[in-house]
Amino acid sequence: MTLKEIIEILDATVITPLGDEELNMDIRSACSADLMSAVLYYHTPNSLLITGLTQAHVIRTAEIAGIKTIVFVLGKKPDIYSIELAEEKKISLLSTSLCMYTASGRLFQAGLPGCLYK
Amino acid sequence: MPINIDKEIEGSFQIIGGNFVNAGEASTQLKLLLSKLGVDEEIIRRTAIATFEAEMNVIIYAAAGRMHYHITQQGISIKVDDMGPGIEDIGLAMQEGYSTAPDWVREMGWGAGMGLPNMKKNSDIFKIDSVVGEGTTIEMFINFP
Numbered sequence: 001m002t003l004k005e006i007i008e009i010l011d012a013t014v015i016t017p018l019g020d021e022e023l024n025m026d027i028r029s030a031c032s033a034d035l036m037s038a039v040l041y042y043h044t045p046n047s048l049l050i051t052g053l054t055q056a057h058v059i060r061t062a063e064i065a066g067i068k069t070i071v072f073v074l075g076k077k078p079d080i081y082s083i084e085l086a087e088e089k090k091i092s093l094l095s096t097s098l099c100m101y102t103a104s105g106r107l108f109q110a111g112l113p114g115c116l117y118k
Numbered sequence: 119m120p121i122n123i124d125k126e127i128e129g130s131f132q133i134i135g136g137n138f139v140n141a142g143e144a145s146t147q148l149k150l151l152l153s154k155l156g157v158d159e160e161i162i163r164r165t166a167i168a169t170f171e172a173e174m175n176v177i178i179y180a181a182a183g184r185m186h187y188h189i190t191q192q193g194i195s196i197k198v199d200d201m202g203p204g205i206e207d208i209g210l211a212m213q214e215g216y217s218t219a220p221d222w223v224r225e226m227g228w229g230a231g232m233g234l235p236n237m238k239k240n241s242d243i244f245k246i247d248s249v250v251g252e253g254t255t256i257e258m259f260i261n262f263p
């Protein structure tokens with residue numbers, strides 16, 4: 001599923017600037033979590049992270065796990081420091097007003113599977 | 119793919135307890151260094167997860183600590199030691215889901231009780247040693263393919 005499709009499905013707003021390369025990025029799976037070690041437990045390269053936390057260490061967790069896109073639920077937006085960090089690490093940030101359950105459900109229904117354990 | 123390391127590379131990072139703003143900086147820098155050396159992506163990922171979890175534990179539980187790395191043709195060895203409260207029951211701490219993280223730590227996204235299991239899972243050799251009232255030492259080795 002492309003990032004562009006994900007944005008449409010979630011009615012998401014874009015926080016970091018996205019070019020064609022990002023919009024056409026192929027995302028293979030998603031992981032919904034507010035616990036960072038749970039994120040690190042999955043095999044997540046090419047995955048989307050759906051989370052309600054916005055602090056800088058969420059961005060760092062994504063970088064460590066090879067996650068290129070994060071969507072914040074409940075309309076949350078990170079502070080400027082986290083946004084700058086994400087831009088530096090080439091991680092795309094989105095925000096949706098949906099809750100975690102609904103956001104995950106919509107994507108799953110549209111065919112995006114959950115991350116595998118590995 | 120054998121990587122090309124003429125001489126062994128060693129270094130260390132200081133980790134300050136409670137410093138959440140820079141949390142992950144040491145692991146990120148080590149990850150960058152491994153990328154520059156051309157280390158296999160999957161090895162880098164495993165190393166990054168293992169070191170990040172160790173780094174976070176120092177930040178959450180200890181006053182201060184240090185991460186030391188040593189890269190050779192065979193692999194990377196990592197030692198993380200801290201000046202902290204130590205762990206009373208290591209067997210219990212190693213169990214998936216066991217955590218003593220207080221609420222404010224959980225609110226920040228830590229305290230799943232998966233850190234130590236993630237370190238063990240991602241390293242080829244994992245050793246933990248701890249003295250209550252003194253500190254904790256984690257040693258990990260990750261083989262290059």
Ligand SMILES: Nc1ncnc2c1ncn2[C@@H]1O[C@H](COP(=O)(O)OP(=O)(O)OP(=O)(O)O)[C@@H](O)[C@H]1O
Pocket residue numbers: 036037038171175176178179180200202203204205211212216217218219227228229230231232233234235254
């Ligand atoms: N460096 C340390 N110093 C003192 N206690 C520690 C240290 N590392 C781990 N512990 C103890 O072991 C427990 C389990 O650690 P582990 O990293 O597996 O989980 P966690 O830190 O609680 O949660 P998570 O890592 O999933 O965010 C901790 O809750 C803590 O009680």
Ligand SMILES: [Mg+2]
Pocket residue numbers: 171174175229232233234
């Ligand atoms: Mg931990």
